Amino acid sequence: xxxxxxxxxxxxxxxxxxxxxxxxxxxxxxxxxxxxxxxxxxxxxxxxxxxxxxxxxxxxxxxxxxxxxxxxxxxxxxxxxxxxxxxxxxxxxxxxxxxxxxxxxxxxxxxxxxxxxxxxxxxxxxxxxxxxxxxxxxxxxxxxxxxxxxxxxxxxxxxxxxxxxxxxxxxxxxxxxxxxxxxxxxxxxxxxxxxxxxxxxxxxxxxxxxxxxxxxxxxxxxxxxxxxxxxxxxxxxxxxxxxxxxxxxxxxxxxxxxxxxxxxxxxxxxxxxxxxxxxxx
Amino acid sequence: xxxxxxxxxxxxxxxxxxxxxxxxxxxxxxxxxxxxxxxxxxxxxxxxxxxxxxxxxxxxxxxxxxxxxxxxxxxxxxxxxxxxxxxxxxxxxxxxxxxxxxxxxxxxxxxxxxxxxxxxxxxxxxxxxxxxxxxxxxxxxxxxxxxxxxxxxxxxxxxxxxxxxxxxxxxxxxxxxxxxxxxxxxxxxxxxxxxxxxxxxxxxxxxxxxxxxxxxxxxxxxxxxxxxxxxxxxxxxxxxxxxxxxxxxxxxxxxxxxxxxxxxxxxxxxxxxxxx
Numbered sequence: 001x002x003x004x005x006x007x008x009x010x011x012x013x014x015x016x017x018x019x020x021x022x023x024x025x026x027x028x029x030x031x032x033x034x035x036x037x038x039x040x041x042x043x044x045x046x047x048x049x050x051x052x053x054x055x056x057x058x059x060x061x062x063x064x065x066x067x068x069x070x071x072x073x074x075x076x077x078x079x080x081x082x083x084x085x086x087x088x089x090x091x092x093x094x095x096x097x098x099x100x101x102x103x104x105x106x107x108x109x110x111x112x113x114x115x116x117x118x119x120x121x122x123x124x125x126x127x128x129x130x131x132x133x134x135x136x137x138x139x140x141x142x143x144x145x146x147x148x149x150x151x152x153x154x155x156x157x158x159x160x161x162x163x164x165x166x167x168x169x170x171x172x173x174x175x176x177x178x179x180x181x182x183x184x185x186x187x188x189x190x191x192x193x194x195x196x197x198x199x200x201x202x203x204x205x206x207x208x209x210x211x212x213x214x215x216x217x218x219x220x221x222x223x224x225x226x227x228x229x230x231x232x233x234x235x236x237x238x239x240x241x242x243x244x245x246x247x248x249x250x251x252x253x254x255x256x257x258x259x260x261x262x263x264x265x266x267x268x269x270x271x272x273x274x275x276x277x278x279x280x281x
Numbered sequence: 282x283x284x285x286x287x288x289x290x291x292x293x294x295x296x297x298x299x300x301x302x303x304x305x306x307x308x309x310x311x312x313x314x315x316x317x318x319x320x321x322x323x324x325x326x327x328x329x330x331x332x333x334x335x336x337x338x339x340x341x342x343x344x345x346x347x348x349x350x351x352x353x354x355x356x357x358x359x360x361x362x363x364x365x366x367x368x369x370x371x372x373x374x375x376x377x378x379x380x381x382x383x384x385x386x387x388x389x390x391x392x393x394x395x396x397x398x399x400x401x402x403x404x405x406x407x408x409x410x411x412x413x414x415x416x417x418x419x420x421x422x423x424x425x426x427x428x429x430x431x432x433x434x435x436x437x438x439x440x441x442x443x444x445x446x447x448x449x450x451x452x453x454x455x456x457x458x459x460x461x462x463x464x465x466x467x468x469x470x471x472x473x474x475x476x477x478x479x480x481x482x483x484x485x486x487x488x489x490x491x492x493x494x495x496x497x498x499x500x501x502x503x504x505x506x507x508x509x510x511x512x513x514x515x516x517x518x519x520x521x522x523x524x525x526x527x528x529x530x531x532x533x534x535x536x537x538x539x540x541x542x543x544x545x546x547x548x549x550x551x552x553x554x555x556x557x
Contacts (some may be wrong), residue, residue, distance in 0.1 A: 045474040048494075056340035056485035057332060066335040192313035199317060203324050213331050276495060 017114065018122055025126030040135040043082070046242040046266050050078050053273040067212040073239060079142070080235035085207060086131065086139075087166045090124065094197075096233050097181030098190045101276070106241035112274065117178060117269060124174055154240060161247055165234040168254045173230055175261035182265065183273030206232025212241075226257040292392060293400055300403040305448030315409035318365075322358055322413045329354060343484040349516040350482075351421035356512040357480050360444040364452075366407035367445075369469070371399055372452045376468050377458040382554050394475055395545050422515065429510070433514040440514065440527075443534040444507035450537035451504060457548035479504040482512075499526075503533035 058071045067078065097120070100106040109116040154162070182195055184190045202208050204227035211222055212234050222228055233250065236242050242250055304311045329350065332339075339345045345353065375398050378384040409473050422429070429437075452472050459468055478486075478498050483505045486495035498505040512532045513523055 039470060042471060042474045046477055049477055052485045053339070053481055055344070055488075056482075058342035059335045060338040061336045066332075126545070170505070171388055189307075189310060190312050192317065195317045196320075199321055200325065209328055209331070213335075 018118075021114075021119060021122050022126045025123040026130055030130060039140045040131075044138070047075075047078055047082070047142070047146075051075050053135060055121075062181045067210065068241075069123040069210060069212065074153070074210070075146060076239060077235050078237050079146055079149070081207055081231045082140070084169055084231040084234040086135070086168065087128070087234075088169040088205075090173050090177040093120065093124065093177045093242065094181035094194055097178065098184035098194075101182075101184045101272075106276070108122060110276075117265060120178060121174060130172065144248050151239070154238060158237065158240065158243070158247075162234060164251060165229070165254060166238050168251070168258055169230050169234055171258045172226060172254065175258065175265045176226065176230075177264045179261060179268050182268040182272050185268075201227055201230065204228065205230040206235070210235075226261070229254045229257060245267070289392075289396060292396075295457065296401055297403050301405055304405045311406055314406035318410050319413050322410055322417075326351075326354065326417065339482060339486075340484045343482060344451055344517050345482050348421045348424040351417060352425070352516040353482060353508070353512040355414045355418035356441070356444075356515065357508045358410055358417065359441055360448065360508055360511075362407045362410035362414060363441070363445045364448050365410065367400065368452055369407075369450050370402040370404045372456055372472070373469060374398070374402060375456045379460055379552065384552060385554050388549070388552075394549065395542065396425050399449070418515070425516070427517055429515050436493070436527075437511050437514055438529060440511035442445070443530055444511060446534045447503055447507045447537050448479075451475060451502065452543040453541045457544045460552050462550040475502065476504050476507075479507050479509070485511045495545060499529075503530070503537065506530040507541050 054071055054074045057066070064070065066074075097106075106116070109119070154160070177197075180190065180194065183193065187193070204211075204222055204225060206228055207230075211219060211228060214222070233242070233254065237247065333347045333350070337346060339350055375384075378387065378398065382396075387394055390397060455468055455472055455475075478494075482497065483495055486492070486498070486505075495505065506526060506529065510523075510527050513519060514527070519527065
């Protein structure tokens with residue numbers, strides 16, 4: 001009985017700790033809210049150039065579509081990719097971890113009863129929640145203005161699959177980038193590695209253009225990489241490019257990637273900490 | 282006073298040498314940066330190669346066919362690589378200097394502050410992009426039927442410098458705002474999103490929304506002339522209307538630099554040191 005009470009108390013204390021972390025991160029994020037809201041609106045400017053660029057391209061296109069995308073689909077695609085990236089992009093996650101390893105701040109996680117990866121995940125969730133809260137109005141406004149480019153609302157199962165793919169994209173992005181950050185236990189300077197990763201991510205995730213544009217021989221290797229689940233896949237789901245059993249299968253693959261990187265991330269951290277040596281206070 | 286210019290040149294040479302020494306301290310990092318940025322250019326090029334598989338021209342009747350467009354693209358690469366080499370590392374440093382109060386030290390030095398904060402650091406790895414741009418330019422020109430005249434070849438580098446000056450002005454004006462706003466983390470993003478418009482031929486901005494946008498980005502914030510004017514010189518015959526634009530580009534450069542100077546001085550006046 002006494003022991004049960006102790007365990008319960010332990011859980012309560014842990015919940016309380018996590019709740020505090022979440023709250024602190026929320027407040028931290030709201031300090032620079034004006035800068036933040038402006039930056040969010042600015043992020044839609046490339047969409048404007050994309051609309052003009054693609055409408056110019058479509059003036060001289062052979063046929064009425066490019067790789068199965070009509071002009072409207074391209075605009076819808078780029079907007080959906082923005083939503084996908086809002087979930088899967090992790091600004092300053094890997095570089096933040098690398099910095100903490102380099103300047104020794106990481107020590108506190110080795111001493112305090114707080115798990116580094118759990119802590120980072122929670123602060124990230126908090127940051128994302130604030131981001132959605134602040135940028136929601138901007139997103140709604142832009143999507144409303146651009147509603148003509150969308151084929152209409154997909155049916156309920158597709159919508160649910162879309163939401164699931166976004167949540168999985170968030171988790172995949174987090175564990176992938178955290179793993180890269182943890183590599184800094186071995187190489188102290190990871191900024192150039194990160195640059196290459198960002199480049200790969202930009203192209204292979206479908207952020208730059210829909211992957212359907214590529215010749216089919218190039219598409220096959222992309223299907224066995226995790227990148228497309230960060231941006232291309234959620235957008236393709238919403239646009240109805242993936243459906244039925246294929247959709248269920250792909251969601252399964254996405255989940256498998258999340259689990260795999262969760263494990264890799266843990267293992268990297270486990271061995272990284274064993275390599276690490278910290279001096280001084 | 283008469284010796285002022287050579288002194289600035291000597292200081293600039295020292296900056297360039299110091300930056301090179303700094304870059305060479307981390308050789309592998311330098312190499313990866315070069316490879317990474319060339320890779321980036323390559324990816325951009327691939328994207329347009331893909332597009333030209335599906336379309337003949339960007340905007341019907343604009344003349345931007347595949348190789349003309351690649352001339353445009355290489356011009357954009359040249360301007361951007363010069364920005365990356367000379368302006369970007371300093372601009373990032375500048376907002377950091379304001380935040381931390383380190384601008385005090387720059388103000389105390391017996392040299393023009395704008396010069397000091399603009400050219401302190403040079404990113405040598407950006408010249409790999411410059412090389413890539415030149416190669417692409419040469420290749421695209423060899424594929425074109427049109428041969429640019431002597432005037433175009435002489436004016437091209439001048440207009441490239443004008444383009445850089447315009448982009449630089451936008452950057453310094455934005456950096457000036459970070460003095461007023463205290464912290465402006467998204468300075469680089471801000472600059473990127475505004476100048477993003479300049480990376481495409483100006484003809485694509487047409488229609489109800491496009492025409493006013495093109496007008497705004499040509500005459501008010503003249504980023505559109507930065508790349509469009511030199512690229513047109515090289516890729517195709519200029520018609521009468523475009524010569525006006527070429528004249529305007531010179532005026533816009535001078536005006537932008539003058540305004541930048543004013544804004545910079547005004548912004549410095551509002552600078553409050555962050556330290557005690």
